[in-house]
Amino acid sequence: MDWGSILNNTLQGLLTPTTLAFSLAALGLAMHFGFAGLLNFGIAGFMAIGGYGYAIAVLTFGLPWWAGMLFGIVGSIIFALILGIPTLRLRGDYLAIVTIASAEIIRLLFLTTAFTDVTGSADGLFGFNTRTDGSGFQNANPLPAGSYGAGPFTYNEQTLWVLIFGIIMLVVGVVLLWALMRSPWGRVIKGIREDEDAIRALGKNVFAYKMQALVIGGVYGAMGGIVYATFANVSPGVFVTSLTFFIWTSLLLGGAATILGPVIGSILFWTLQAFLTNVLSEVAISGILPVSTTQASTLRFVLVGVGLMLLVIYRPQGIFGDKRELTFVK
Amino acid sequence: MSNNASPQKSTDLHIGAAVPGCQKKDPILVADHIKKTFGGLTAVDVEHLEVPKNAITALIGPNGAGKTTLFNLLTGFDTPDTGTWSLMGNSLSGVPSFKVAKLGQVRTFQLTKALGLLTVLENMKLGAKDQKGENLLTALVPAIWRKQDKEIEVKALELLSRFKLDAKKDDFAASLSGGQRKLLEMARALMTDPVLVMLDEPMAGVNPALTQSLLDHVLDLKKQGMTVLFVEHDMHMVRHIADWVVVMAEGKIVAEGPPDTVMKEQAVIDAYLGSHQDTDLGEVTGRIKIIKDGGQA
Numbered sequence A: 001m002d003w004g005s006i007l008n009n010t011l012q013g014l015l016t017p018t019t020l021a022f023s024l025a026a027l028g029l030a031m032h033f034g035f036a037g038l039l040n041f042g043i044a045g046f047m048a049i050g051g052y053g054y055a056i057a058v059l060t061f062g063l064p065w066w067a068g069m070l071f072g073i074v075g076s077i078i079f080a081l082i083l084g085i086p087t088l089r090l091r092g093d094y095l096a097i098v099t100i101a102s103a104e105i106i107r108l109l110f111l112t113t114a115f116t117d118v119t120g121s122a123d124g125l126f127g128f129n130t131r132t133d134g135s136g137f138q139n140a141n142p143l144p145a146g147s148y149g150a151g152p153f154t155y156n157e158q159t160l161w162v163l164i165f166g167i168i169m170l171v172v173g174v175v176l177l178w179a180l181m182r183s184p185w186g187r188v189i190k191g192i193r194e195d196e197d198a199i200r201a202l203g204k205n206v207f208a209y210k211m212q213a214l215v216i217g218g219v220y221g222a223m224g225g226i227v228y229a230t231f232a233n234v235s236p237g238v239f240v241t242s243l244t245f246f247i248w249t250s251l252l253l254g255g256a257a258t259i260l261g262p263v264i265g266s267i268l269f270w271t272l273q274a275f276l277t278n279v280l281s282e283v284a285i286s287g288i289l290p291v292s293t294t295q296a297s298t299l300r301f302v303l304v305g306v307g308l309m310l311l312v313i314y315r316p317q318g319i320f321g322d323k324r325e326l327t328f329v330k
Numbered sequence B: 001m002s003n004n005a006s007p008q009k010s011t012d013l014h015i016g017a018a019v020p021g022c023q024k025k026d027p028i029l030v031a032d033h034i035k036k037t038f039g040g041l042t043a044v045d046v047e048h049l050e051v052p053k054n055a056i057t058a059l060i061g062p063n064g065a066g067k068t069t070l071f072n073l074l075t076g077f078d079t080p081d082t083g084t085w086s087l088m089g090n091s092l093s094g095v096p097s098f099k100v101a102k103l104g105q106v107r108t109f110q111l112t113k114a115l116g117l118l119t120v121l122e123n124m125k126l127g128a129k130d131q132k133g134e135n136l137l138t139a140l141v142p143a144i145w146r147k148q149d150k151e152i153e154v155k156a157l158e159l160l161s162r163f164k165l166d167a168k169k170d171d172f173a174a175s176l177s178g179g180q181r182k183l184l185e186m187a188r189a190l191m192t193d194p195v196l197v198m199l200d201e202p203m204a205g206v207n208p209a210l211t212q213s214l215l216d217h218v219l220d221l222k223k224q225g226m227t228v229l230f231v232e233h234d235m236h237m238v239r240h241i242a243d244w245v246v247v248m249a250e251g252k253i254v255a256e257g258p259p260d261t262v263m264k265e266q267a268v269i270d271a272y273l274g275s276h277q278d279t280d281l282g283e284v285t286g287r288i289k290i291i292k293d294g295g296q297a
Ligand SMILES: Nc1ncnc2c1ncn2[C@@H]1O[C@H](COP(=O)(O)OP(=O)(O)O)[C@@H](O)[C@H]1O
Pocket: B038, B041, B043, B061, B062, B063, B064, B065, B066, B067, B068, B069, B070
């Protein structure tokens, strides 16, 4: 076993564009579930709309990168409104069913060959970050070409630009969410999570607050999709239901009703993923376990599933959650 | 806050005979033809009801009489099949529950709704109305709401100490006992500065030592100019604090009147006792024992 390369690859997992993108999405889920009590199982749908919205706006409408990102965000706001108007008046578990279904609908709309010209169908979209007319995200990269950093944290100028952008978005996202949740607005949101009728009886427009929470969390999800799209192709294979569950795992790992929990949870989750991928394939290659390398990479998800179960049973409040605040024990 | 002396009762509230649906001199809430059916069951069928202003009205009646359903209808938490009602002349028919509360008609729930994973103090602060920081955009600028939030906190702490909950202010509401949650819910409702407070069984599950102080609070509300409508099963308490009693049975109002006379009405006795008419009403419905002529309870 080559522990040196395992360690190196694992450390790389600490700071990647993926980690940043999924941290943002996990923050959105914290807004939805952790603070407002909205059971959103369609966060991948919000991410898809963000990522695809950005890519389509650039490729099809020829918008500059920043306008394309705004386009993706506006798309997620519209999606949240369409989703929320009929469902937010219903009981919480209905929202879960509707969100999981609508995220699939979104994915299938991007997958269908009916819109291949715009969506790229199964191949997805690419080439939107660097534009010949200079309006792309990488065209705006101020960093000179070269290699930056050291050891496992060595990046070329393109990756570093993506990381800088992602970190800025994440920091802005964390600060905004913190500012909102410590305010009286945040108090109402948490109250709704506990008992919306009690909040109604105190004269607050619960529907409006839930809608605001759904939209804000949705925008975070879309930002996650956009940051993802700044370094990778968008394709229907990315925004699958299991992505939603990875983000849920990250959220629960860190603590659903916390600000930093989702971020740390995402970092831990993706670092752990990197570690398991490397260890398990080494284990398979060296014949310690009687499995093929393909089986080994599947085993990773089995272990993640078991980990999620143990987490929910033994530490439902997550790493950063208040011990008294057990999200699953009412 | 001992209060064993009889509280000052408001009298002379009605016009004409004290019959079901009788007119009040100064009604705050007026309801007409309120009907609600669940499948084949008529839960509420109230022809006319007026709640006197700045008085304490008790709504009594056996289990299943429709008291909670009537509360739900009047506060917009449920919609009636037919009926209109108004608060201080403003129609409330079809008005959503949060707007009803904004207008000053605030209710508590029979099944307590403490916000478990919020602290007792946060529960209280949620009650305050017109908070600048509860708007999404102004929430981001503490300079706009911090001062108001401090004032709300002062008011909340004052109420909490009156309700003997100040020592618990930083605990999660989930850690309170059932009786303490009732107190918290009532205190939280008072944070809204209501004009009409509707309490659904506020004393249920509250220990006797606290009951007395709760009664004092209810009496205090009247002194502060509020109107109280409350559901209660304990006739001793009803006699003690209510100025007016409305009796419901099987969805209908069967009697109305001042507490001393209404209990003696045949319709009330029938409603509560059915066939056991030789038993004293106070003994069946209250926690007090009535000593009969023979000396045994
Ligand atoms: N949501 C509901 N669905 C069906 N029946 C109900 C519902 N709510 C109340 N009821 C029925 O309406 C009647 C009145 O109930 P309720 O208002 O709770 O009585 P009370 O508060 O006077 O004890 C009861 O027979 C009860 O079973």
